[in-house]
Amino acid sequence: MKWSQIPLGVLQTNCYIVENPDQTCLIFDPGSEGKKLINWLTKRELRPVAIFLTHAHFDHIGAVDEVRDFFKIPVYVHEEEEEWLSDPKLNGSKFFMMKESVNARPAEFVLKKEEDINIAGFEFKLFETPGHSPGSVSYYFEHDGFVVSGDALFKGSIGRTDLPKGNQAQLLKSIHEKLLFLPEETVVLPGHGPETTIIEEMDSNPFLNGF
Structure with a gap:
């Protein structure tokens, strides 16, 4: 099993295949x-079977409907953010100077x-790794040694918590209890920026020192 990182949009949000x-x-x-994502997948003759969301902020869900309709596949989201898909206030697109608000159909x-x-x-x-948002989740591929962490843990940083329903204490708790307990060599695939590893963040991430 292998993975590919595809940064998308003005915020260069990482989509993972x-x-x-x-x-x-x-x-x-x-x-x-x-369209860029669909072309990337079809060129490689890949056959998507589902879309999984780490959370429902606008920069992570903007192409959900277009991609699921093209490939006729289902979408999975955590119940805490089920309503965010169709609500521009909750998913943040109403407040970030977007040309169009993001409004996706239910998962x-x-x-x-x-x-x-x-x-x-x-x-x-x-x-479940809440803190950046209440329904943030991470997906751990144990046999393949990587975790898709969304906007919880980044290389040298953590997710922002100044957005509605963000909670820094909760985020730090999630990282320490759910992510830092993974094997040290586990590759972390974050929602923005380059990949990292659990051991690298344990050793050098300034946001995790002194927790």
């Missing part, structure tokens, strides 16, 4: 530029608890 050898794949956070599936997920040959764990 995780693929199996049979060319089926999962899409994480199609935040913008739906086909709502994630309600931490669990092991098995879909079309993909096996991974769902961790």
Whole structure:
């Protein structure tokens, strides 16, 4: 199983494609530029089976409808942000000088608890990692040694918590209890910026010192 990082939109939000050898794949956070993402996938003859969201801020959901309609696949989101998809106030697009507000249809599936997920040959764990937003989650591929962390943990930083319903104490708790307990060599795939590892953030991330 391998993954690819595709930065999309003005905020260069990382969309991740995780693929199996049979060319089926999962899409994480199609935040913008739906046509670009669709072209990237079709050129490589990949067959998406689902879209998983780490959270429902506008820069992570902007291309959800375009991509799911093209490939006819379902969307998964945590129940805490189920309503954010269709509400520009909640997903933030109303307040960030967007040309158009982001308003996506409801997700086909709502994630309600931490669990092991098995879909079309993909096996991974769902961790609830709130703080950046109340429904933020991370997806841990244990056998392949990486975690899609959304806007929880970045290389040398953490997610912002000054947005509505953000909570820094809660975010730090999520990072320490859910992410830093992963094996040190685990690769972290963040919502923005370059990849990192658990050990690198434990050693050098200034936001995690003294927690």
